[in-house]
Amino acid sequence: MTGRIVHIASNTFREAVRDRVLYNLIAFALLMSGAAILVGQISIEIERLVVINLGLTAVSLFGTVIAIFIGIGLVSKEIERRTLYTVLSRPVRRWEFIVGKFFGLAGTLVVNAFFMAIGVFGALLYVSRHFQRADSWVLVALYFIILEFLIITALALLFSSFSSPLLSAVFAFALFVIGSFAEDLRGFAAMTHGLMRWLATGAAYLVPNFSALNVISSVAHQQAVSRELILYNTAYALIYATMALCGAVLIFEHRNLK
Amino acid sequence: MTAIEILGLEKTYSVGFWRKKPKCALKPLHLRVEEGEIFGFLGPNGAGKTTTLKLLMGLVFPTAGSARILGMEVDDPRMKAQIGFLPEQPYFYDYLTARELLNYYGQLSGVASKERAHKIDEVLQRVGLPEVGGVQLRKFSKGMLQRVGIAQAILHDPKLVFFDEPMSGLDPMGRREVRDLMEQLKQEGKTVFFSTHILSDAEALCDRVAIIHKGELRGVGAVADLTSSVHGKVEIVWQGTTVPSSLRALGAECHVTGDTVRAVLSEANQDSAIEALRRERLRLISVIPVRTSLEDYFVQKLQPSEAVAGVRS
Numbered sequence: 001m002t003g004r005i006v007h008i009a010s011n012t013f014r015e016a017v018r019d020r021v022l023y024n025l026i027a028f029a030l031l032m033s034g035a036a037i038l039v040g041q042i043s044i045e046i047e048r049l050v051v052i053n054l055g056l057t058a059v060s061l062f063g064t065v066i067a068i069f070i071g072i073g074l075v076s077k078e079i080e081r082r083t084l085y086t087v088l089s090r091p092v093r094r095w096e097f098i099v100g101k102f103f104g105l106a107g108t109l110v111v112n113a114f115f116m117a118i119g120v121f122g123a124l125l126y127v128s129r130h131f132q133r134a135d136s137w138v139l140v141a142l143y144f145i146i147l148e149f150l151i152i153t154a155l156a157l158l159f160s161s162f163s164s165p166l167l168s169a170v171f172a173f174a175l176f177v178i179g180s181f182a183e184d185l186r187g188f189a190a191m192t193h194g195l196m197r198w199l200a201t202g203a204a205y206l207v208p209n210f211s212a213l214n215v216i217s218s219v220a221h222q223q224a225v226s227r228e229l230i231l232y233n234t235a236y237a238l239i240y241a242t243m244a245l246c247g248a249v250l251i252f253e254h255r256n257l258k
Numbered sequence: 259m260t261a262i263e264i265l266g267l268e269k270t271y272s273v274g275f276w277r278k279k280p281k282c283a284l285k286p287l288h289l290r291v292e293e294g295e296i297f298g299f300l301g302p303n304g305a306g307k308t309t310t311l312k313l314l315m316g317l318v319f320p321t322a323g324s325a326r327i328l329g330m331e332v333d334d335p336r337m338k339a340q341i342g343f344l345p346e347q348p349y350f351y352d353y354l355t356a357r358e359l360l361n362y363y364g365q366l367s368g369v370a371s372k373e374r375a376h377k378i379d380e381v382l383q384r385v386g387l388p389e390v391g392g393v394q395l396r397k398f399s400k401g402m403l404q405r406v407g408i409a410q411a412i413l414h415d416p417k418l419v420f421f422d423e424p425m426s427g428l429d430p431m432g433r434r435e436v437r438d439l440m441e442q443l444k445q446e447g448k449t450v451f452f453s454t455h456i457l458s459d460a461e462a463l464c465d466r467v468a469i470i471h472k473g474e475l476r477g478v479g480a481v482a483d484l485t486s487s488v489h490g491k492v493e494i495v496w497q498g499t500t501v502p503s504s505l506r507a508l509g510a511e512c513h514v515t516g517d518t519v520r521a522v523l524s525e526a527n528q529d530s531a532i533e534a535l536r537r538e539r540l541r542l543i544s545v546i547p548v549r550t551s552l553e554d555y556f557v558q559k560l561q562p563s564e565a566v567a568g569v570r571s
């Protein structure tokens with residue numbers, strides 16, 4: 001069982017690599033080195049602030065775009081092209097296929113983020129000549145970004161298991177944007193009354209809370225991240241991604257292939 | 259032992275985006291295929307052959323009924339390790355090479371890593387693609403993909419194989435090779451279940467066939483048994499250019515070529531036809547039985563019932 005999941009995951013990774021997904025790293029490297037050189041000439045005080053802010057935001061955005069664009073096709077493309085026929089006629093359970101796909105894409109994103117992280121730290125070293133203790137919080141911010149990828153990947157897979165790639169992309173991007181304002185949404189829900197309050201609160205808690213996962217600007221200001229937040233975010237992301245994945249499996253288990 | 263047992267399997271699709279209309283692709287189907295047979299599943303395009311195979315592979319779910327393969331449920335992984343499936347017009351991950359694809363499928367089917375490389379070589383050889391193992395599948399022609407499809411279906415040495423239109427997209431040589439391959443598989447004690455709309459492919463090869471049309475089973479049996487129920491025909495050739503009117507009355511199809519006439523008519527009318535030619539003092543050249551084939555049976559089975567009645571009368 002686990003063996004088959006690993007094989008499906010590594011094939012998904014191989015597909016992403018052969019589709020030249022990692023080429024985005026070139027764009028990222030250009031962006032980081034451009035920013036580092038530019039910032040280095042402007043000011044000494046805000047250079048770290050800019051590099052961390054810009055670098056981590058780029059890691060998050062690049063990864064999100066990849067997660068959505070690959071994720072939305074993970075299942076529907078295989079149904080459309082009928083490549084699934086010869087996979088599911090083997091001793092592969094449908095849930096194993098979904099879980100394998102999830103880990104394949106998540107692995108791709110982790111590898112991608114790893115190289116980007118090297119880029120961010122390289123730029124940081126270039127502008128400030130040495131690392132500081134507070135820089136270790138950048139690692140926490142990166143960890144949160146990866147948690148965010150897990151949620152987005154699971155959601156994209158969920159949409160991919162029942163709708164077309166185009167619709168899935170729309171859903172996933174909409175949820176990404178709304179989720180980035182989840183805290184505001186919760187605050188807004190608390191201000192309404194009656195039935196509206198129930199509905200708004202329900203919706204606010206249903207969308208993925210990406211604002212809690214975003215500690216980029218506080219890390220850029222050298223603020224620490226509390227241990228509670230790390231634990232909370234870890235549990236939240238794992239539960240959220242698992243639920244979305246379960247939804248994808250439930251839908252896919254009963255789906256007639258074209 | 260029974261290899262495949264289909265018990266009232268039925269599939270109705272709902273088609274249309276807004277107001278869904280039911281579309282019956284397969285009426286309740288009952289069928290048994292024994293181990294060691296080559297079984298042909300015949301029918302014209304749209305008969306429901308692919309639907310049946312997709313139901314058996316667990317790719318779509320039946321509206322009603324059930325099936326057992328090798329005595330197990332259709333979603334049992336232990337059963338799936340022992341079968342192979344070639345889909346209709348197969349398509350594979352085109353970023354992989356043929357060898358990578360087969361390796362991946364070998365992993366999924368649980369072929370031990372020690373044996374895999376050897377099995378892949380063997381199977382590529384067997385389907386006539388020994389030189390293109392390292393080529394990406396996006397560069398493969400339709401016929402080559404068909405061969406890769408056969409390779410992946412037999413890679414893990416399954417007991418039972420399902421082929422959906424295995425000869426499609428192949429040149430005459432390729433068809434011949436696939437026929438030989440299916441015979442070899444039978445020789446190795448395997449069961450072969452394949453669908454086709456080309457009768458001549460089935461006739462020489464199958465132990466038994468089933469004929470399906472518009473989702474309905476129209477006949478099952480050994481090819482010889484099925485064709486024996488079809489009235490045979492004879493071809494009578496004589497010298498001259500005249501066709502006695504009594505012969506036309508017997509329902510003969512006559513063709514005049516040069517100074518001979520060729521007439522094809524029902525076997526039952528053979529004697530009266532020869533009698534008529536004698537009376538007219540025409541010189542008989544030959545009387546040859548036209549080989550009755552599955553094709554005749556097929557044509558008969560697929561005609562609307564009134565036309566069949568017309569043939570019988």
Ligand SMILES: Nc1ncnc2c1ncn2[C@@H]1O[C@H](COP(=O)(O)OP(=O)(O)O)[C@@H](O)[C@H]1O
Nearest residue numbers: 258271273281283302303304305306307308309
């Ligand atoms: N996914 C589907 N949705 C709706 N109708 C379908 C679907 N698949 C097949 N059909 C219909 O079911 C019938 C049988 O199709 P099929 O099994 O592919 O026939 P065959 O393989 O014998 O040519 C056809 O009329 C076809 O239009």
Ligand SMILES: [Mg+2]
Nearest residue numbers: 307308309346
């Ligand atoms: Mg078909």
